[in-house]
Amino acid sequence: MKELYKESVNREGFAIPYYEIPYEKFFQFGLSVDCVVFGYHENKLKVLLIKRGAKPYLGKWALPGDLVYPNENIESAANRVLRDLTEIDSLFLEQTKTYGQVDRHPAGRVITTGFYAIIDIAKHDPHAAAWADGIYWVDADNIPQLAFDHNQILTDALRILREQVGKQPVGFELLPSKFTLGELQALYEGLLGVSFDKANFRKRMLSMDVLIDCDEYQKNVPHRPGKLYSFDLKRYSELKSKGSNFEI
Amino acid sequence: MKELYKESVNREGFAIPYYEIPYEKFFQFGLSVDCVVFGYHENKLKVLLIKRGAKPYLGKWALPGDLVYPNENIESAANRVLRDLTEIDSLFLEQTKTYGQVDRHPAGRVITTGFYAIIDIAKHDPHAAAWADGIYWVDADNIPQLAFDHNQILTDALRILREQVGKQPVGFELLPSKFTLGELQALYEGLLGVSFDKANFRKRMLSMDVLIDCDEYQKNVPHRPGKLYSFDLKRYSELKSKGSNFEI
DNA sequence: CAGATAAAGTGTTCTGTTGACACTTATGGT
DNA sequence: ACCATAAGTGTCAACAGAACACTTTATCTG
Incomplete structure (x- = not known):
């Protein structure tokens, strides 16, 4: 194994994996962010969903999200998505989990990192960004079927929100x-x-x-x-x- | 914006970003996993570290980790890394956070997802996997400087471990x-x-x-x-x- | 204006949990 | 026989939390 490894460096001496898969294949992942934006109105917790305007899942409900740019940090991308929708920089924008099932995206290997944000519905009137056909507040306890693994991402975010809300002064944002x-x-x-x-x-x-x-x-x-x-x-x-x- | 977007689909109709960056550039990310393996011995918490056997950071301390294979799920990759070192499948292997600063890896854009595991030191004698020159248990409260952003990953994992240990029966593994x-x-x-x-x-x-x-x-x-x-x-x-x- | 309605705001009791601490018990070592 | 060490138990005071009844202050309705 060790020997095998020593042969497995590329010409600059960087480590590369030692199975028989071309080096380039390891650098063909896409990375996206998906934001679970919580709002609160009339004693009800809401989540911001979009209607997708392109394949895959054209016309289906989904979480707002986008691919991360090659020269962009992950957190910056999440902030950008949120800003495109609400024109604000949320004070609370926290990573939840990262999802990378091999088959989660039909167009290739796309990893996505989930975030959750909390905004005051009354203060910000969200509008559909370029990549969405429409944007809506939906009751958190009545979520439709979503594109990709977004139901899972949303469920996890909701659990994490509830865990944190008792321990951090998260709620005051709302x-x-x-x-x-x-x-x-x-x-x-x-x-x-x-x-x-x-x-x-x-x-x-x-x-x-x-x-x-x-x-x-x-x-x-x-x-x-x-x-x-x-x-x-x-x-x-x-x-x-x-x-x-x-x-x- | 909307118009711009509608032109921004590739030939199969999949959504692509709408700035002037070639489509391919969005699919040149590498993905790795880094495992913070905790062990417990003589009333002390230990962490498993390796000595790197290749560039970058040749010869430096680091967390055990590896690139994720193109057809491999993220959790599977973390399990593989752990199995390569300890020959066991840990009962506790949980995601911590994902790190993706643009400049975190000199060889390109590499995202890494952190995991933490807990194993019983007495039961498993870890050995260096192919990609490491050596492997050592190090006191958790006396961690040397590590490669990449691994100190940050370790610190986060330790915090998360301590948060969870009071709420889940994590400790019994040890x-x-x-x-x-x-x-x-x-x-x-x-x-x-x-x-x-x-x-x-x-x-x-x-x-x-x-x-x-x-x-x-x-x-x-x-x-x-x-x-x-x-x-x-x-x-x-x-x-x-x-x-x-x-x-x- | 009188009374209804609604929510703010307060005080009291009861009960179970937590922390502190002193004590007894059992084993091997010297 | 005695010591060191850690196991294991009992008690008590202080505090925190749940339950609940009550008073207060505003607008609305007739």
């Missing part, structure tokens, strides 16, 4: 900068699909010491107005670096 | 099939770098109801022999599917 504790509670209930006791939820949130009391109240609501808070990112970072862990 | 609660505690302390109260640790472990009492005891130890337990994978799966969560 709220206006000033919000009531009731809105915050509804958000978490929507994301996690559970319900909390109001009194206990407030106590926990306020005791974590990452909310700034804005000393303002809601207006024009047909009930007692709630006090407005904002998220103290600086304080959160301080606590995080000191090792305290944020847990819902 | 112990003999029958073990004492003291050994289990030492393992978790080694992995997580903390120490637990003995009484409380036992209570928690036994209350989780995933340990089988073997009704046997240690032999030839210079102190009171501990009772032996084994991990009840079946019971664990049952509990998991019922939604109860295993937490250290």
Whole structure:
């Protein structure tokens, strides 16, 4: 084996695989990114889907995604896809998993890296990018059949979102900068699909010491107005670096 | 943009990117896997490193890894690398992250997907595969400088291991099939770098109801022999599917 | 204006978990 | 016989979490 290996370097001395497959074949992979963009509206979690405008899976539902350019970093590509759709750079854009089944793409060997992002639906009106025929918000608990292995990618992203949402202040992205504790509670209930006791939820949130009391109240609501808070990112970072862990 | 796109399909009608870069350039990526293999010995967490036998980074420390074959799934490639080194199929081989900085490999655009595995050092004596000049167990808290971005990959894997170890019964892989609660505690302390109260640790472990009492005891130890337990994978799966969560 | 409605916001009790710690037990070594 | 070492147990106080009842403050409706 060792001997075999020593013959298996190319002319510049770089290691190449030692089976009888031409060197070039190892450099014919395509790489794409697929973004699972979560939004939140009326107590419901939504996902941004497109209608494909080209083969394969022409006209089918799919996650927004694109091939990575030869001189482009993966994260940059994911940001580009998101920016093409929403014209914003999301604060949360995290890698989920990478999918590379040999037969996942009919046009060749295409690896895809999944990302998930969270945006505030009210703030951004997404529009179809060049590579899509249409773009729609779809309920996260009612996803149609998607192209490629996108159902798997979406399912994984949803699981990862739910795992993270309790441990990182992910959710605050989905709220206006000033919000009531009731809105915050509804958000978490929507994301996690559970319900909390109001009194206990407030106590926990306020005791974590990452909310700034804005000393303002809601207006024009047909009930007692709630006090407005904002998220103290600086304080959160301080606590995080000191090792305290944020847990819902 | 839309118009531009509609011209941007190749002769079979597949979507191709719409910038002025030849189609072929999008399919010149290489894909590799890098495995962070954890082992545990004498209360210390170890990582399996190789000495590279070819350029680039000839003679430097690196993670074991290899290019993925054109007709090989990513997970299969990771399993192959591990099997080449240890002659076993690890029960735990999980994806961590994918790394694709444009300039991470001097020989071209190579994407790499990280994996982490856990094996029992006592059971498997690793040997250098064809693509390595040597293979060594190195203390996880004293890692030398590694080739490529392997230090980053290792750091991420270690963080992910520590996150998972409290939530999945990962650690049992590292112990003999029958073990004492003291050994289990030492393992978790080694992995997580903390120490637990003995009484409380036992209570928690036994209350989780995933340990089988073997009704046997240690032999030839210079102190009171501990009772032996084994991990009840079946019971664990049952509990998991019922939604109860295993937490250290 | 009176009452209904809706959600904000508070206080109290009960219970189970967690951490700290002291103690007893069993084995081999000297 | 005694020591060292680690196994294994019991208790108690403090805290965190769930459950629930209650008060407060706004708009809406007649």
